[in-house]
Amino acid sequence: MSEISAPKGVRDILPEESWKWAYVFRVFRETAEDFGYSEVHLPIFEHTELFARGIGDTTDVVEKEMYTFLDKGERSITLRPEATASMVRSYLEHRMGALPQPVKMWCTGPMFRYERPQKGRFRQFWQVDFESLGSPHPYADVEIISLSLEAFRRLGLSHLEVLINSVGCPECRPAYRKTLSDYFSSRIDELCETCRSRLERNPLRILDCKRESCRSVTEDAPAVYESLCGECRDHFDMVRAGLDGTGTPYRLDKRLVRGLDYYTKTAYEVLSGALGSQNAVCGGGRYDNLAEAIGGPHVPGVGFAAGVDRILMVMEQQECSFGTEPSIDVYGVALDRDSRAGILHILDLFRRNGISADMDFGGRSMKAQMKSASARKARLACILGESELERGTVTVKDLDSGEQKEISADSIVEEVQKILSAVKD
Template sequence: MLTTGPRGTRDILPDSSGYWQYVEQVIRQVCRNFAYQEIRTPVFEHTELFLRGIGETTDIVEKEMYTFNDRGKRSITLRPENTAAVVRSYLEHKLYAGPQPVKLFYIGPMFRYDRPQAGRYRQFHQFGIEALGAKGPAIDAEIISLAVDFLNRLGLSDLRLLINSVGCPECRPVYRTKLQDFFREKLPHLCPDCQSRYDRNPMRILDCKNENCAEHSQGAPHMAECLCDECNSHFSGLKDLLTAAGINFELNPRLVRGLDYYTKTAFEIQYAPLGAQSAVCGGGRYDGLVAECGGQPTPGIGFAVGIERVLLALEKQALLPVLTNSIDAFIAPLAEATQAKAFEIVTELRKAGFTADMDFMNRSLKAQMKYANKYPARFVVLIGEDELRQNKVMLKNMETGNQELIDKTSLIHMITEGMEK
C-alpha cells in the first residue's frame, strides 16, 4: 500500500519532533563543551568501505546491510554505521594534516535490515563521536566521560557503564587460540553463525545473542588473561582516569562489541528498564581502522548513541520536556478585503522576530479565535473593514482578555511591551 511506509521505518510527526530537537540541542551543547565539531557524511558509501572497515564476519555485513548496484554498476550501501565513513572523510580531505586529535561528532540516519522492535528500526538515528590521532587512555576517558555527561544532562539515571579490553593484533592471536581450544568440543552445539565464526573470529561467539551459544560460552577464557603489556597498561590507565573523574564502571570480560575494528578499549552504557534493547551507547578504540581504509596507522576511538532508544528511556523516566507550539501573535482578518493587510502585518511581525500566523481558511471570527487558542497565541490582531480604513488594528491580549484599538504603526511596540510584562 502507498499509504504505509516500509516496515522498520517511522515518520517523526510534528507532535514529537520537538523531543528530537531537544535531544539534538543537548548533543550540540555537550559537544561544544568538549570541543568536538560536527561532520556530515553521505548516507551511502561504496560497499567496499564497510566490508573492509566493519569486517566481513560481522552480522552487519553478513545479514543487515542495504546494498545495491547503482546505474553505473557500482556496489553501493546505505550506511549501517558512521565510523568507517568518518574515517574515509578523514583520509579523503586530509584532516590528518591539521592539529591532532581530530575531534568530530555526527547526528544522522543509519540503515540495517533487522527485525523491528521497540527502540530498533531499519532506519534509525545515531549520535556519534570520533576522535582520531591520540593513542593514550586519556582520550578514551574523555570519550566515555562525554557519553556519560550527555546522558546525565538528559536526566537519565539507572545507567550502567561496562568496560573491557579486547586487546590488539599482538595479544589477540593468543586469545584466539585459547578461545578455539575452549570451543572446539562445543562446536557442534553452537549455532551455524558461531560455527562459521570459530575459524574466522571466535571472539564474536561471545557476542552471540543465541541463548544456547551463551550457555555454552560460560567459563570461556577472558581477554584480560592474554593482554600484552601495552594493552594491560592502557586499560589500567583508563580505569584510573575514570575513577579520578568519579565515573562508576563495571568490568565485563564478555563485552566484545559487534564490529571487527575494535582494539583495546570497548565500552557500553546500558539502561536496564529497556530490557533486551538496554544498550543506549556503545563504542571503543579502533587503532587499525584508518590503515585498513588506506591511510597511515592512526589511533582512533568513538561511540554511537541510538537516539530512538534514548527517547524511549526518557519517556520511561518521564523526562521528556513539555512541548508547546505557542506563538506570539495570530492575525485574524474579518473580511476578504482585509486579507492583504493581514498578510502585510504577519510578514512585518515575522521580520521583527516574532512567531506569527494568520487565518488562511476564511473562518468566522469565532472559529479564528478558537484556532488561535489551540496554539495558544499570546495576542490576536483583529482587522475588520473599519480598522482597515482607519489604518488601525484591534489588539487582544489572550491571557488577560483585554483588547484595545491601536494604530497599526504601534503594533510591534505594543506586542513587545505586552510580552515583557
C-alpha cells in the same frame, strides 16, 4: 489505484515528535562544543569497499544487513550502516593528519541496515556519532566516555552506568580467540546455530549473543584480561584509572565486545535505568587499525555512536523533559475578506522582527480561527475586522488571561514585543 505507503522498516518523524528530536540534537551539539568537537556532514552512501574492508566482511552487518546496489556506472555503492568508517575515510581524504591531533568531530544522520524491524529499531535509523582521531592515549578514551555520560546527564537520563572491557589488539587477540575457541568447542552442543557458525570465524561474537542458552555458556567463558599483551593491559589500566579519577562509575564486563571488526583495546557501553530495567543508550570504543584497513596510514581513534530512536524511547520511559514544546507568538484572526490582506501585512512585519506568527487561509469563522490559535498554542491573537480597519487599530487578545486591548496598527510590532517580553520575564 492503491495508496502508496512508506516501505517496511522506515517511518516519518512527524511534528508532534520532531521537536523532541531537535531537543536531543541540541543537547548533543552543546555538549560537543563544550568538549571541543566540531560538526561534520558525511555522505549517506559510500563505496561498498569502505565498509567491507573497514567493518569486516565476516560481520553480520556486511554479510546480511547492508543496503548495496550497483549505480549507473556499475560501481558497488552502499547506504552507510554506521558512521565511523565514513568519518575515518573523511579524515584521510582531507589530510587531517596535518592538523593538531587529535581531530575531534561529530555528526548525526540516518544509517541503514536491513534487519527485522522491532520496537526502537528501524531499517533507516538515526545516530549521533563522535570520533576522536589521531591520539593513542588512554585519556582520549576517558574523554569520549565522559562526553557521552555528560550528554546523557544533560538529557536527564537516570542511573547511568558504564560497562567496559578490552578486546585486545592484533598482537594478543589471536591467543584469546584460541582460548575462547577451545572453551566453546567443549560446549558446542549448548550453543545456538548462529553461534556455532561464529565459532570458526569469530568466537568473540559468541560473547555478545543475547540468547539465554548462550549467555549461560558465556558466564564461565575465559576473560580477556589474562590474554592481554603488556601494551593493552597498560592501556586498559590507564583508562580505568582515568575513570576513577573523574569519579565515573563503571563495571567490568568480560562479555562486552563490539560487533564490528575494527575495534581494538577499549570497548564500552553506557546503560541507563533502574536495576532490572537498564537500557544500553550508546556503545563505542577504540579502533586503532581502522585507517590502515581502508588503505590509509596508522591513525589511532576512539569514539561512540548512540541511536536517537533508542534515546527518545528511554527518555520517554523515564519521563525526562524535552524542554518546551514549540508554539507561536501570535495568531492572526481576520473577521472578513477585506481584513485578510491587513493581517497578512501585520504578520509579515512580525516575522521580520523575530515574532513567530501564523494565520488562517480558509476564510473560516472567528470561532474556528480562535480554536486554531489555541491548537497552535499561540500566546496572543491579533484580531482585525471592519471596525479596526476604520480606526487604524488591531485588537490584541492574551489567550491565557483572556484580556484584550486595541493597539494602533502603526505601533503594533513594538507593543507586541513589549507584551511578549513581559510574559517571558
